[in-house]
Each structure stands twice: as C-alpha cells, then as structure tokens.
Amino acid sequence: MLILLPPSEGKTPATGGDAVDPASLSFPGLNSYRAKVLEALGTVSAHEDALTLLGVGASLRADVERNTRLHAEPAAPAHQVYSGVLYDALDYRSLTPAQRKKADASVLVISALWGAIRFADRVPAYRLSMGTALPDVGRLASFWKPQLAAALAAETAGELLVDCRSSTYAAAWAPPAEQTVAVHVFTEVNGVRKVVSHFAKHTRGELARHLLARRGKAPQTPAQLRKAAAEKWSVELVEGTARKPHTLNLILPN
Numbered sequence: 699m700l701i702l703l704p705p706s707e708g709k710t711p712a713t714g715g716d717a718v719d720p721a722s723l724s725f726p727g728l729n730s731y732r733a734k735v736l737e738a739l740g741t742v743s744a745h746e747d748a749l750t751l752l753g754v755g756a757s758l759r760a761d762v763e764r765n766t767r768l769h770a771e772p773a774a775p776a777h778q779v780y781s782g783v784l785y786d787a788l789d790y791r792s793l794t795p796a797q798r799k800k801a802d803a804s805v806l807v808i809s810a811l812w813g814a815i816r817f818a819d820r821v822p823a824y825r826l827s828m829g830t831a832l833p834d835v836g837r838l839a840s841f842w843k844p845q846l847a848a849a850l851a852a853e854t855a856g857e858l859l860v861d862c863r864s865s866t867y868a869a870a871w872a873p874p875a876e877q878t879v880a881v882h883v884f885t886e887v888n889g890v891r892k893v894v895s896h897f898a899k900h901t902r903g904e905l906a907r908h909l910l911a912r913r914g915k916a917p918q919t920p921a922q923l924r925k926a927a928a929e930k931w932s933v934e935l936v937e938g939t940a941r942k943p944h945t946l947n948l949i950l951p952n
Contacts, residue, residue: 706782712774771822787903
C-alpha cells in the first residue's frame with residue numbers, strides 16, 4: 699500500500715541545518731527536472747511582479763523571497779516542513795517509531811517543485827502550487843505528468859494506491875486505474891449528500907493516520923481498504939473501470 703498526498707500550501711521553514719542535497723532525494727531520476735523547476739521558480743520569484751506571477755497575496759511576500767535562495771535555505775524532513783489541516787490530522791510526531799517507519803516507506807507526496815518525495819526526504823520550505831505556469835517550464839501539472847509516470851512506474855507496480863490528493867495535484871500523475879482508490883469526503887443531511895472541502899483535508903489526514911497506525915496487514919485491495927476505513931467511518935466503495943480509478947467515499951455525520 700502506498701498513500702498519495704498533496705503538499706500543504708503552508709509550510710514550516712527549518713530553523714537550521716544543511717541545505718537540500720538533491721542527490722539524497724528519493725527518485726533521483728527526477729533531479730534534472732527538479733533543477734529546471736527550481737531555477738525557473740527562483741527567476742520568477744525575483745521578478746518585481748512575482749506575487750502576481752505566482753498567484754499569491756502580499757502576506758506571502760517573505761515566502762516568495764525565500765524561493766530565490768532555496769539552494770541555501772535549511773532543509774528538514776518533509777513531514778516537518780509540510781503543515782496544515784491534512785498534516786495536522788496525520789500528526790506524524792505522535793506516531794510510534796514503527797508507525798513512522800511505515801509512514802516513511804508508504805507515503806508519497808506529489809510536489810510542484812520536487813515532483814515526488816517521501817516523508818524522510820529533507821527539503822526547504824517553498825511557495826509554489828501545481829496550478830502555476832513557469833517560464834521555460836509551462837504548466838507544472840503538464841510538465842510533471844510524463845516525468846512522474848516514468849519515475850514512479852516501478853515503485854508503484856502491484857501496490858494499492860490510496861489517492862488522497864486534491865484535484866490540482868492529481869492532474870500531475872494518473873496512476874494505473876485498476877490499483878488506485880481515490881478518496882472523497884461527503885456529509886449527508888436528510889438524504890442529500892454534499893462535498894466538503896476543509897473537512898475533506900482533515901479527514902484524508904485522519905484516514906492516512908488510521909492506515910499507518912492500525913494493527914494488522916496493510917490493505918492490498920480496494921475491498922480491504924473499504925473494510926479498514928469502515929473501522930472508523932461510514933464508507934462506500936465505488937468500483938472503477940479500466941480508465942477510471944475506484945472511489946472510496948467517506949460519509950461524515952451531520
């Protein structure tokens with residue numbers, strides 16, 4: 699089982715330590731593409747219209763300025779750098795050592811800057827969304843799609859993929875439909891089902907934690923995933939097709 703997560707928009711900068719070492723990151727075949735995105739991001743972030751080009755507000759000016767010196771910024775494990783609702787719910791720090799080891803092996807973060815990394819990979823805090831277009835790179839989801847397909851094929855072969863990504867990050871890589879289960883979160887009021895947004899992030903984080911912390915073997919099929927999720931939620935599994943992944947619907951109480 700592998701759990702696919704998006705990065706958080708907000709990130710916690712490391713307070714000290716060495717800068718990122720690209721050679722140490724998972725999936726080294728992506729390094730040349732990472733370097734291209736990193737250079738383009740630094741150039742855009744130094745532009746006088748950087749905030750507009752990156753689609754962020756004035757409150758994030760310091761984050762954008764940090765983008766210009768990412769080669770020298772302190773790095774920390776991804777599970778520390780990524781923060782926000784989903785990662786708070788996953789709460790890596792409170793996992794046991796054995797559960798952390800499982801998380802380091804099982805979680806893949808699909809990133810606009812790094813392509814794909816693992817929880818233990820050390821990276822600096824940065825500001826970049828997968829929906830952004832950069833000069834000489836283009837729209838990042840389109841840029842990464844063929845690179846991730848090639849780099850992750852062997853890693854994900856035969857694995858159940860629990861896809862907790864948002865649509866923006868799901869656009870960057872479409873894993874094989876037959877082994878993928880996309881996670882959606884709903885509330886149901888008087889028989890009417892509604893999609894939730896903020897609580898969807900939180901619930902996906904809770905699901906990731908549950909799968910990492912629960913006893914027993916990790917799910918290896920969509921049916922086993924449904925059974926594991928039903929230990930905590932009201933669930934519904936919608937079978938996929940040759941081109942469309944399975945869907946696990948988590949139904950939250952009103």
